[in-house]
Amino acid sequence: MNTVPQTGPGRPRSEEAEKAILDATLQLLADKGYNGLTVDKVAALASVSKSTMYRRWPSKLHLVIAAFSQLPQLPSTNTGNLLQDLVNILESFLNIAENTPLAGVLATLAGEQARNHELSEYLLPLIDARRKPVRDILQNAMQRHELPEDLDLELAVDMVMGPAIMRMLFTRAPLQGRPVQQMLEITLRGLGWLLPEG
Amino acid sequence: MNTVPQTGPGRPRSEEAEKAILDATLQLLADKGYNGLTVDKVAALASVSKSTMYRRWPSKLHLVIAAFSQLPQLPSTNTGNLLQDLVNILESFLNIAENTPLAGVLATLAGEQARNHELSEYLLPLIDARRKPVRDILQNAMQRHELPEDLDLELAVDMVMGPAIMRMLFTRAPLQGRPVQQMLEITLRGLGWLLPEG
DNA sequence: TAGTTTCAATACGCATCGTATCGAAACTAA
DNA sequence: TTAGTTTCGATACGATGCGTATTGAAACTA
Structure with a gap:
């Protein structure tokens, strides 16, 4: 879902930041919906700068989609009925x-x-x-x-x-x-x- | 669907302008979708000022809904089958x-x-x-x-x-x-x- | 004629997205 | 150790677009 892999030289991308961003996105999404969620709010809630976000996802829409795919599957029962x-x-x-x-x-x-x-x-x-x-x-x-x-x-x-x-x-x-x-x-x-x- | 009736003294509201606004809204909606439609574009296409629009509908959302309700019904056939x-x-x-x-x-x-x-x-x-x-x-x-x-x-x-x-x-x-x-x-x-x- | 409302034109405040810049931090390779 | 590279947070900025405010003219009522 990320734009670029992080192989080669240079400072590695922070897994921590990535998780914080997606978590903050889900929380704001649940609290305020899509329109109520703003990129700056996500950055503030995740204690991250916007550049860290835009390096991974090219737009707010992509970010929201990435956060969605983090959600767990629905539990599929198989009772036979x-x-x-x-x-x-x-x-x-x-x-x-x-x-x-x-x-x-x-x-x-x-x-x-x-x-x-x-x-x-x-x-x-x-x-x-x-x-x-x-x-x-x-x-x-x-x-x-x-x-x-x-x-x-x-x-x-x-x-x-x-x-x-x-x-x-x-x-x-x-x-x-x-x-x-x-x-x-x-x-x-x-x-x-x-x-x-x- | 309008906010206020136009009885009493003063210049009457233009039915012509109203129709032009709704038509322009539908056209832009069909061409560019909800996000691609902007209030200024509607005003320009309808040759109307924004105040004329906001006097009738309190937001872009209400305008779009009003335009939608202008759409004709789907033809309901009744062949008996x-x-x-x-x-x-x-x-x-x-x-x-x-x-x-x-x-x-x-x-x-x-x-x-x-x-x-x-x-x-x-x-x-x-x-x-x-x-x-x-x-x-x-x-x-x-x-x-x-x-x-x-x-x-x-x-x-x-x-x-x-x-x-x-x-x-x-x-x-x-x-x-x-x-x-x-x-x-x-x-x-x-x-x-x-x-x-x- | 006086008062009222709508009109087009236009400027403005404000929020928000996405970009750009900067110096520090974290890593690789020589 | 050192040079090069990438990410980091902080922050400023441009662009866009919604909704409001102002202004003088136009169209109506009483």
């Missing part, structure tokens, strides 16, 4: 989204991506990492023959996550508990879920 | 999204909405208007008894639009033609679509 596994991971995703402005930031980045194509290069892997747990759960179910063999996995991921994200970002209707389970039941039925018990 | 009607409206939505950065702007606004709650008041009606054609199509199908009587209509709208929007904004995989139809077939199956011919 497809519906329950999906409910779990979606609920934990929505919990994060409701208690931090990360969802809003993600939407902002998506909007920027539509215009700034160079951004996709950095953003797409990050998004794919968020899709991966869902993909894994679906893939496990396929191996248990609970889903059709010819299922388009990427399309299925969109079908599973799309309605919840739609509601979270745009509709802004209640989403915890019942609605999530209901949405997933509908989607799984559409995908041709073959329940293990019949 | 539920799948085809939904394919049509989603395709025309995606056509706009692919040929202009308006979709990206919508994402940007959604991101802002997550932080700026006062914004929801203006944005939600606008989003609801975009959902309405889909809601109408689904409602028509319900009256034809092609969908269950107890269907949660709002949830169904999210299920229909969510996967496509997910793919458009985040996944960024191909979306025209086959995938749209396939996604809708899966969703309708999950919703319990009772085909008219069987």
Whole structure:
């Protein structure tokens, strides 16, 4: 994610500073959102000069993306119950989204991506990492023959996550508990879920 | 959407200027996106002074929202074929999204909405208007008894639009033609679509 | 005719991004 | 030890863009 490696002669880059910058970025992002975060504030909070930041990331946007990719993966349960596994991971995703402005930031980045194509290069892997747990759960179910063999996995991921994200970002209707389970039941039925018990 | 009515004495507000401002806003939005649009550029393109703009809308954000609500509704066909009607409206939505950065702007606004709650008041009606054609199509199908009587209509709208929007904004995989139809077939199956011919 | 509001033009304050400069610090290589 | 290189913090700076303020003319009401 950095711009240049630090091999050769000269003073080595401070790993400490790098961590402090990314931590400060995440904290300010969580406290004030993307627009409320300023480069100078990050520098002050991380006790670092701006040159140290811009040597690593070419813009505020890149910095934010780098900070995002530091976030831990969502815990992907594998209870063997497809519906329950999906409910779990979606609920934990929505919990994060409701208690931090990360969802809003993600939407902002998506909007920027539509215009700034160079951004996709950095953003797409990050998004794919968020899709991966869902993909894994679906893939496990396929191996248990609970889903059709010819299922388009990427399309299925969109079908599973799309309605919840739609509601979270745009509709802004209640989403915890019942609605999530209901949405997933509908989607799984559409995908041709073959329940293990019949 | 304006801040103050124009009754009473004094020079009346220019309807012409208002239209020119909104048109210029839409054009710049389509050409350069939200960040590429500047208030001064809008003023120049509309041949209007900034005071004329700020007298009507208190910020760039409000102006953009006002311009958005000027956009025409998507044409809601009613052929009697539920799948085809939904394919049509989603395709025309995606056509706009692919040929202009308006979709990206919508994402940007959604991101802002997550932080700026006062914004929801203006944005939600606008989003609801975009959902309405889909809601109408689904409602028509319900009256034809092609969908269950107890269907949660709002949830169904999210299920229909969510996967496509997910793919458009985040996944960024191909979306025209086959995938749209396939996604809708899966969703309708999950919703319990009772085909008219069987 | 007097009072009120909008108009275009323009200047201004202010925040913020990203760049540039500087001398000190930390490292490599000879 | 010494010369060369890169990063460091501190700080200043240019550029951009939002939103406000001022001013005199224009368009309306009473």
